[in-house]
Amino acid sequence: MAEADNYEDTVKGKKEVDFAQFEDTKSGLLGRIQHALHVNPALVPLIILVFAIALFGLLLGQRFFSAGTLTLILQQVQIVGVLAAAQTLIILTAGIDLSVGAIAVLSSVIMGQMTFRYGVPAEISILIGFAFGAGIGAVSGFLVSRIKIPPFIVTLGIWQVVLAANYLFANNQTIRSSDLRAEAPALLFLGNRVEIGGANFTFGVILMILIFIALGYALRSTAWGRHVYAVGDDPEAAQLAGVNVKRTLMSVYMLTGLICAVAGWVMIGRFSSVSPSASTGVIGNIQSITAVVIGGLSLFGGRGSIYGALFGAMIVGVFELGLRMAGADPQWTFMLIGMLIIGAVGLDQWIRKVSA
Amino acid sequence: MDQKGISVMEPILSGKNLVKRYGKVTALDHCDFELYPGEILAVIGDNGAGKSSLIKALSGATIPDSGEVYLEGKQVNFRSPIDARGAGIETVYQTLAMSPALSIADNMFMGRELKKPGVMGSVFGQLDKKRMQDFARDKLSELGLMTIQNINQAVETLSGGQRQGVAVARAAAFGSKVIILDEPTAALGVKESRKVLELILDVRSRGIPIILISHNMPHVFEVADRIHVHRLGKRLCVIDPKDYTMSDAVAFMTGAKEAPVDA
Structure with a gap:
């Protein structure tokens, strides 16, 4: 027994402090990247x-590489951009939200119909729309x-539920631009623009x-942000570490619903109309997921930066406008986006290999 | 001799008549438990003996069906690990409960982050990263884990022993009354185990009692002051490692040998 008991003595006696040292084994350029x-x-x-902006700038010259065109891209991605911000929160918790676009459309319809059908002041209608968005988020979160x-x-x-409710509630009515301008300018507030040089910022x-x-x-x-990452991770x-996982998830889904409702308000400003059949309701989810994934956020949760989602949305916008201006078939856009x-995602897998 | 000394002392953490059933399986069968101040109590038992259930009941991870838990003589009802933590009981789980993608400092303060003083903290909730990093660095170097150079590196870039070290440091930093370690050396190499055992002795020397769950008899016999032998959902006996051999302990926990009556 005695002999067997001492088998660890060699390490016991030695005072070794650096056994757990950090050597940078990942050397070389690839490791550093x-x-x-x-x-x-x-x-x-x-x-x-x-790169994409530089490429199209070289191909198309001044036509593309101008303040006006570049800010036009921002205007074209603003709805998807806001939805991608909302989608990012859900994806960080290792979830996915297919309802973001539908919530945005329903919220815009609620804002419009509250004002025009029920005579609620437009400012209050907007708040009601926000509350609805957060409420739907709360249901999902629960x-x-x-x-x-x-x-x-x-x-x-x-x-599906929200999209159907949206058509039923709106009676398939569209509120036109002229009515909005005359009676509820607050709904169009986000369509206003400031011009700096040739740049147009709505x-x-x-x-x-x-x-x-x-x-x-x-x-x-x-702390909330750290908890979102931890829950997704x-x-x-x-x-076990002391995060209230349920409450964190609940807050994420409610905030997401609220941001989707904000996207609904952005939609009214962008389209100058309120329509239940806006395409965002059907493809907004896929568009936002695309932006988030291209933005380098991991679908497994807990990894990535929200700015990546903004860049992802803008990459899609640059490709769409650039290829259109170059006269290419729009299918090329989808092909490039798909790649x-x-x-x-392939890159994400490689980055995460660091933990192995 | 210290058997007498201990019996006069009041246990810091104790369980009485703990029962926990999962369907038809009785994981805890009227189990008693006592931890005295300043000691390392090892809990050993065969797989399925109910060690984990006992520890979970003490740390708030499960709620026992019946029985009481006392902390410093007062009855406590933990509904969650957060409750137990609030009462000063820190647990280092076998899975370590760390978020691999987050930094060492983030992980040490998970669930109890420090905010900046003033408006930035109270209104905008801004974290005081500097203070958290300094604290984390201090705690790690206090326990001789100074070789971790960058407190902001992700936990997933650490070796198994380093992760265990960070988890123990987290428990030691915040555990004011009791620290529970679940299989701290199970996943580690020989050298790394040594370091963790040194950490455990170091923590005890600060006066914090430790519950050590382990399968590794040499480790148990090296550091434990008393050994709680768990068998079939309850405490079979408590032995002093100086009076028995490892073979005796294994024989007790597997039922190959009758338990000593005096314990």
Whole structure:
């Protein structure tokens, strides 16, 4: 027995402090690139965005590379951009939200119909729309966090329910631009623009950027943000470490619903009309997921930067407008976007290999 | 001799008549438990003996069907690990409960983040990253884990031993009354295990009692002051490692040998 008991003495006696030292085994250029991406996940989409703008600038010259065109891209991506901000929150918790576009359309319809059918002041209608968005988010959040239904299924259902409710509530009516201008200018507020040089910034674009800055701050510098990442990374570990997982999920889904309602307001400003059949209701979810994935956020949750989603949305916008101006068949856009998605996820797998 | 000394002392954490059933399986069968101040109590038992259930009942991870838990003589009812933590009981789970993609500092303060003083903290909820990083660095170097250079590196870039070290440091930093360690050396190499055992002794020398769940008899016999042998959902006996051999302990926990009556 005695002999067997002492088998660890060799290490016991030696005072070794550096057995657990950090050697940088990942040497070489590739290793350093991987490390940089691991620390700064929004770097790749930013580089792709800059390259794409430079490429189309070279091909199309002044026509593309002007303040007017570049800010036009921002205007074209503002709705998807806001939806992508909302989608980012859900994807960070390892979920997915198929209902973002539908919530946006229903919220815009509620804002419009409250004003025109029920005579509520437009400012109050907007708040009612926000409340509805947050409310739908709360339902999804409850189903995901308490009843433990997978987010994909919950939001697949909510998407259909909300979209149908939207058509039923709106009676398939569209509120026209002239009526909005005459009676409810507040609904069109986000369509206003400021011009700086040749650049056109609509209030909607500015709001989108403010949303990203606010969420970027909240995710990086507040306890809530750290909890969102922890819940997406490993919910059980987060729970044991003292994070209230259910409450975090609930807050994420409610905030997402609210931001979707904001996207509804942005839609009214962008289209100058309120229509229940806006395409956002059907494809807004896929568009926002595309932006988020191209933006380098991991669908497995807990990884990525929200700015990546903004860059992702802008990459799609640059390709769409650039290829259209170059006279290419629009199908080329979809083909390129498809390749980007697969490339982005492949890159995510490589970055995450660092943990192996 | 210290058997007498201990019996006069009041246990800091104790369980009485704890029962926990999962369907038809009785994981805890009227189990008693006592942890005394300043000691390392090892809990050993065969797989399925109910060690984990006992620990979970003490740390708030499960709620026992019946029975009481006392902390410093007062009855406590933990509904969650957060409750137990609030009362000063820190648990290092076998899974470590860390978020791999987040930094060491983030992980140490998960669920109890420090906010900046003033408006930035109270209104905007801004975290005081500097203070958290300094604290984390201090705690790690206090326990001799100074070789972790960058407090902001992701936990997933650490080795198994380093992760365990961070988890123990987290528990030692915040656990004011009791620290529970669940299989701290199970996933580690020989050298890393040594370091963790040194950490455990170091924590005890600060006066914090430790519950150590382990399968590794040499480790248990090396550091434990008393050994709680768990069998068939209850405490079979408590032995002093100086009076028995490892073979005796294994024989007790597997039922190959009758338990000593005096314990």
